[in-house]
Amino acid sequence: MHNTVAILASISTAAIVCQWIAWRVRLPAILFLLLTGIIAGPIAGLFDPQEVFGHILLPFVSLSVAVILFEGSLSLKFEEIAGLQKVVRNLVTTGVLTTWFITAIGVYYILDFSVEIALLFGAITVVTGPTVITPMLRTIRPKENLANILRWEGIVIDPIGALLVVLVYEFIISSTGAQAVTHTILTFGKIIIIGLVLGLAAGQGLGMAIRDHWLPEFLHNVGVLSIVFAMYALSDVLQPESGLMTVTIMGIRLANMKKVPLEGIADFKESLSVFLISMLFIILAADLEFEKLRLLGPGAFLVFLLIQFIARPVKIAVATFGSGLTWREKALLGWIAPRGIVAAAVSALFAIRLQEAGYAEAESIVPLTFAVIIGTVALQSSTAGYLAKLLGVAEPIPKGYLIIGANPVARMVAKIITKNDYRALLADTNWENIKEARMEGFQTYFGNPISDHAERYLNLVGIGKMLALSPNPDLNIIASIHFRHEFGRKKVFSLLVTPEKDSTDKHLVSSDLRGYVIFGSNVTYAKLASLIAKDAEVKSTKLTESFTYGDYIEQYGARAITLFALTPKGKLEIFVEGYKMKPADGWTIISLIEPEPESAQNISKPQKNTSPKPLPG
Numbered sequence: 001m002h003n004t005v006a007i008l009a010s011i012s013t014a015a016i017v018c019q020w021i022a023w024r025v026r027l028p029a030i031l032f033l034l035l036t037g038i039i040a041g042p043i044a045g046l047f048d049p050q051e052v053f054g055h056i057l058l059p060f061v062s063l064s065v066a067v068i069l070f071e072g073s074l075s076l077k078f079e080e081i082a083g084l085q086k087v088v089r090n091l092v093t094t095g096v097l098t099t100w101f102i103t104a105i106g107v108y109y110i111l112d113f114s115v116e117i118a119l120l121f122g123a124i125t126v127v128t129g130p131t132v133i134t135p136m137l138r139t140i141r142p143k144e145n146l147a148n149i150l151r152w153e154g155i156v157i158d159p160i161g162a163l164l165v166v167l168v169y170e171f172i173i174s175s176t177g178a179q180a181v182t183h184t185i186l187t188f189g190k191i192i193i194i195g196l197v198l199g200l201a202a203g204q205g206l207g208m209a210i211r212d213h214w215l216p217e218f219l220h221n222v223g224v225l226s227i228v229f230a231m232y233a234l235s236d237v238l239q240p241e242s243g244l245m246t247v248t249i250m251g252i253r254l255a256n257m258k259k260v261p262l263e264g265i266a267d268f269k270e271s272l273s274v275f276l277i278s279m280l281f282i283i284l285a286a287d288l289e290f291e292k293l294r295l296l297g298p299g300a301f302l303v304f305l306l307i308q309f310i311a312r313p314v315k316i317a318v319a320t321f322g323s324g325l326t327w328r329e330k331a332l333l334g335w336i337a338p339r340g341i342v343a344a345a346v347s348a349l350f351a352i353r354l355q356e357a358g359y360a361e362a363e364s365i366v367p368l369t370f371a372v373i374i375g376t377v378a379l380q381s382s383t384a385g386y387l388a389k390l391l392g393v394a395e396p397i398p399k400g401y402l403i404i405g406a407n408p409v410a411r412m413v414a415k416i417i418t419k420n421d422y423r424a425l426l427a428d429t430n431w432e433n434i435k436e437a438r439m440e441g442f443q444t445y446f447g448n449p450i451s452d453h454a455e456r457y458l459n460l461v462g463i464g465k466m467l468a469l470s471p472n473p474d475l476n477i478i479a480s481i482h483f484r485h486e487f488g489r490k491k492v493f494s495l496l497v498t499p500e501k502d503s504t505d506k507h508l509v510s511s512d513l514r515g516y517v518i519f520g521s522n523v524t525y526a527k528l529a530s531l532i533a534k535d536a537e538v539k540s541t542k543l544t545e546s547f548t549y550g551d552y553i554e555q556y557g558a559r560a561i562t563l564f565a566l567t568p569k570g571k572l573e574i575f576v577e578g579y580k581m582k583p584a585d586g587w588t589i590i591s592l593i594e595p596e597p598e599s600a601q602n603i604s605k606p607q608k609n610t611s612p613k614p615l616p617g
Contacts, residue, residue: 015278037285071273073251090319106306127161132340159248166241199249207257293367304375328391398464405470406433468494480515517577564590
């Protein structure tokens with residue numbers, strides 16, 4: 001008992017450590033999870049999943065996959081796939097069939113598998129891994145249309161691939177000939193009908209319960225989880241292996257219902273999925289038997305090459321025919337298709353069942369699947385970024401700005417940024433601020449920029465710097481810490497909320513945490529907001545040989561708060577406290593100019609026709 005508790009605690013701890021390492025080095029966590037499982041299981045012999053879990057291993061894997069598929073389907077909103085429907089549809093229909101047949105034929109001839117086992121393995125490996133693709137895309141930074149295609153393919157293809165595996169499995173165990181074909185067709189029909197009816201009904205009912213407050217908010221997360229388990233179990237009772245289809249349809253229906261607040265549920269389910277995925281990879285990897293992989297010999301490597309260099313490119317060629325994508329874009333799509341947790345879990349599920357049914361050859365399915373997973377993830381994660389740049393389909397070096405806040409100060413800064421051809425993305429939890437920003441034509445994110453939801457949906461493509469311009473100092477500090485890992489320490493900036501001179505050293509936040517202070521130590525959010533309210537003017541002034549930066553300072557003095565400087569090459573530089581900028585001839589200074597006092601204006605009126613020092617720009 002105590003040994004089992006210690007093992008489970010160790011697995012969960014190792015899983016989180018692997019996720020943290022992956023986050024730090026920006027590689028798919030699957031690599032570290034698999035390595036941990038292999039070391040703990042086959043190499044060191046510290047952990048035997050069959051011994052620890054026994055007969056509950058299969059139910060645990062089944063329910064975990066159900067939760068993972070449900071969580072993925074919650075993010076499948078049809079309006080977000082506008083313009084890409086045809087390509088994604090082809091990828092998950094004709095593309096799936098193409099990959100299936102090529103892989104099955106290859107395995108049949110390369111490894112001399114039986115037709116049945118070859119078809120099953122081909123079905124298992126048609127799925128890609130959205131949990132693997134997402135971190136990979138952050139590193140690769142492909143064009144937005146390619147990133148969307150890959151992300152949606154990964155989400156949609158999982159339940160379709162699982163259904164295909166079920167159909168092949170049913171065909172295998174229902175003897176041969178016409179009886180097997182009839183049985184498979186009937187099974188397919190039952191799974192589709194039960195999945196649609198139960199999934200749509202459960203999704204609709206659950207959505208109404210949440211929307212109309214039939215279910216109290218504190219029960220939303222656990223209630224939804226319980227219903228997912230219940231629908232999966234009920235569906236499997238009515239028709240074995242139909243549960244995955246049911247929970248996927250349920251999630252899709254729930255995601256596309258109007259006025260159903262799913263943010264909290266999605267965050268909970270994503271956290272749970274990350275935990276389950278991490279645990280599953282370690283457990284399944286620990287259950288590998290190197291001897292079985294060794295017996296496959298070089299054939300396993302040849303199967304990996306077949307899937308990577310033949311099956312995937314042919315699938316993309318078939319699915320994108322007539323789509324308008326360039327050959328360069330198709331080439332990148334043809335390279336990226338990492339296999340993930342669904343392939344691993346489904347292979348384990350059906351390999352066990354086929355072995356119990358007397359198919360000894362099925363014992364090779366799991367090690368061969370893991371060989372493909374490790375091969376695709378390792379090769380693609382290490383090379384896809386270089387390939388995207390070589391093909392010219394990677395996003396340019398990010399130079400846009402994520403602005404924390406959509407208040408008047410943030411909107412003023414965003415106007416300067418966008419006017420100079422840089423992207424600005426404003427994030428705020430205040431709806432009025434977001435509404436004003438949208439009316440002014442800015443890209444926005446309504447929500448907490450450091451939330452789990454933002455981690456999934458905050459589009460940082462083309463963004464390379466962060467400006468914390470919120471009147472909330474705590475949010476500015478936390479955002480600076482959070483996005484320092486995303487953009488780098490030298491690209492995180494914040495505006496002071498209170499003057500530093502009013503605080504003692506023990507009350508000052510460390511500069512390592514808050515980011516660089518912009519616009520000066522005496523410039524605060526309140527000061528800028530006050531000047532904007534007084535109709536202060538944002539003015540751009542180009543420097544020349546006869547009108548230097550010194551002349552500019554002399555001209556405006558304390559009335560000018562220097563914000564940015566635009567170099568002759570179009571690079572936008574921020575005025576940062578403690579760093580001496582040296583604007584020269586050809587530079588453009590962008591400042592917020594305080595209106596002249598009325599007395600000064602009246603005094604200057606008689607001198608209107610005199611010839612003061614010329615001010616260009």
